[in-house]
Amino acid sequence: MAVCLSALGILVWLLGSPAPREPATARNVRALASATTVIPVSDPSARDAAGNLFYGETLHRCLQSLATWVPSEPPSNEKDLQLALYEHLREAGFTVGFEQQLGGRNRVDLTLDDTVAIELKFGRLRANERNRVIGQSTVYAARWLGRGPLLVVCVGAPSDKVAEVARSATVWNRQLAEHVGEANQLPAAVLVLTEVGERRV
Numbered sequence: 001m002a003v004c005l006s007a008l009g010i011l012v013w014l015l016g017s018p019a020p021r022e023p024a025t026a027r028n029v030r031a032l033a034s035a036t037t038v039i040p041v042s043d044p045s046a047r048d049a050a051g052n053l054f055y056g057e058t059l060h061r062c063l064q065s066l067a068t069w070v071p072s073e074p075p076s077n078e079k080d081l082q083l084a085l086y087e088h089l090r091e092a093g094f095t096v097g098f099e100q101q102l103g104g105r106n107r108v109d110l111t112l113d114d115t116v117a118i119e120l121k122f123g124r125l126r127a128n129e130r131n132r133v134i135g136q137s138t139v140y141a142a143r144w145l146g147r148g149p150l151l152v153v154c155v156g157a158p159s160d161k162v163a164e165v166a167r168s169a170t171v172w173n174r175q176l177a178e179h180v181g182e183a184n185q186l187p188a189a190v191l192v193l194t195e196v197g198e199r200r201v
Helices: 002-015 029-034 044-051 058-068 078-091 127-143 159-178
Strands: 038-040 096-101 107-112 116-122 150-155 190-194
Touching: 029 159, 038 044, 038 159, 044 058, 058 078, 058 116, 078 096, 078 107, 078 116, 116 127, 127 150, 127 159, 127 190, 150 159, 159 190
Parallel strands: 038 190, 116 150, 150 190
Antiparallel strands: 096 107, 107 116
8 A cells, every 4th residue: 555655646746746946955865765764753863864864954953853842731632732843843943834735635734944844643543544644645745845854743653553654654765766867856755753742751
């Protein structure tokens, strides 16, 4: 299923989406094929490795901000999580877009400095929810052209469920590497973030 959805995303991209104002921010798209897809934000080396894949400081700053964030009240649903993270990232100095439209009825939860897109997933990630986020991330990444990555932030999901989402992201990123040179604007890479908003001792 992940391969089919990735192919769908590539098709959406090839058919055309609105081009952004900024050039692509991936330093080396081919390097995405072998890059680690799951980024535990508590791990500084994982944050640095992910940040170094892209130009600019937005992703570095975003990952650092997410690593230190603990909501004042534990969110009870995805909308609470979205609003709390929106406020946190604004206070951290980002220009934060809220439910930015990506064409048609597609809206990504948050955007940072028109460079990084964030799609949030809260809870256990049951089968239908996993399939939905895999489909969403593929279509959203296909429409987030020439920018930094799409971050799928999983909060409260078991590691084996997150791994299924990550496998789809890995397939997607490898396909991006194969399509280098076919267009001026490539779709976004997809990274899956874990350990966001967790209290650590």
